[in-house]
Amino acid sequence: GNSVTQMEGPVTLSEEAFLTINCTYTATGYPSLFWYVQYPGEGLQLLLKATKADDKGSNKGFEATYRKETTSFHLEKGSVQVSDSAVYFCALIRYAGGTSYGKLTFGQGTILTVHP
Amino acid sequence: GAVVSQHPSWVICKSGTSVKIECRSLDFQATTMFWYRQFPKQSLMLMATSNEGSKATYEQGVEKDKFLINHASLTLSTLTVTSAHPEDSSFYICSAAALDRPQPQHFGDGTRLSIL
Numbered sequence: 175g176n177s178v179t180q181m182e183g184p185v186t187l188s189e190e191a192f193l194t195i196n197c198t199y200t201a202t203g204y205p206s207l208f209w210y211v212q213y214p215g216e217g218l219q220l221l222l223k224a225t226k227a228d229d230k231g232s233n234k235g236f237e238a239t240y241r242k243e244t245t246s247f248h249l250e251k252g253s254v255q256v257s258d259s260a261v262y263f264c265a266l267i268r269y270a271g272g273t274s275y276g277k278l279t280f281g282q283g284t285i286l287t288v289h290p
Numbered sequence: 291g292a293v294v295s296q297h298p299s300w301v302i303c304k305s306g307t308s309v310k311i312e313c314r315s316l317d318f319q320a321t322t323m324f325w326y327r328q329f330p331k332q333s334l335m336l337m338a339t340s341n342e343g344s345k346a347t348y349e350q351g352v353e354k355d356k357f358l359i360n361h362a363s364l365t366l367s368t369l370t371v372t373s374a375h376p377e378d379s380s381f382y383i384c385s386a387a388a389l390d391r392p393q394p395q396h397f398g399d400g401t402r403l404s405i406l
Contacts (some may be wrong), residue, residue: 179385192332206394208393208394210397215399215400215402216399217294217296217383217397217398217399217400218334218383218385218397219397220393223393230370245311263333263334267394276394277324277336277339278324278336278394278395280333280334281333283331283332283333285331
């Protein structure tokens with residue numbers, strides 16, 4: 175079956191540091207890949223996505239490249255801010271056909287704390 | 291702005307009572323809605339998938355009689371936790387999906403359920 179593995183956290187950084195959160199996946203076929211962010215007490219927000227190999231998703235300074243050869247989708251940001259403190263989830267989906275999307279498969283989540 | 295509204299955001303009740311959580315898609319018709327449960331510092335666990343007008347599909351290990359799901363319209367799904375007990379305390383998140391949306395699932399902000 176499908177699975178997503180994220181680097182274990184928590185990750186603690188100083189403001190303006192470089193961020194990498196590793197994500198690897200196992201799936202048949204060609205899944206779409208996502209990063210979601212969850213702020214305390216809230217639901218999930220889509221941060222970025224990539225739908226095919228070599229696609230780069232980017233948003234708010236965050237980037238991730240769909241690497242099929244290494245089955246990876248690592249999240250990076252060149253200079254983090256205190257406001258980036260949140261939980262980050264890597265996820266994949268395989269289209270199930272019919273009238274709706276299939277199920278999202280989530281990684282275990284990585285807690286990021288950024289200090290001033 | 292939010293496209294999925296979840297209500298209530300926080301509920302505290304006595305053991306043995308039933309609690310209903312609503313999930314509404316505000317600006318699109320959701321073919322499918324999903325219900326998740328999230329324990330502290332853990333990932334989202336899919337509980338069930340519901341399609342409008344049909345019975346929900348529950349994940350293995352989720353009690354159908356404990357967690358009643360109704361998806362009566364394309365914009366509303368409800369989760370009722372029946373005869374709730376302290377072990378049912380958790381963060382419950384819904385999401386809504388449709389083929390013509392830019393992302394696979396739009397998430398609500400979650401409901402914090404505390405059973406005393």
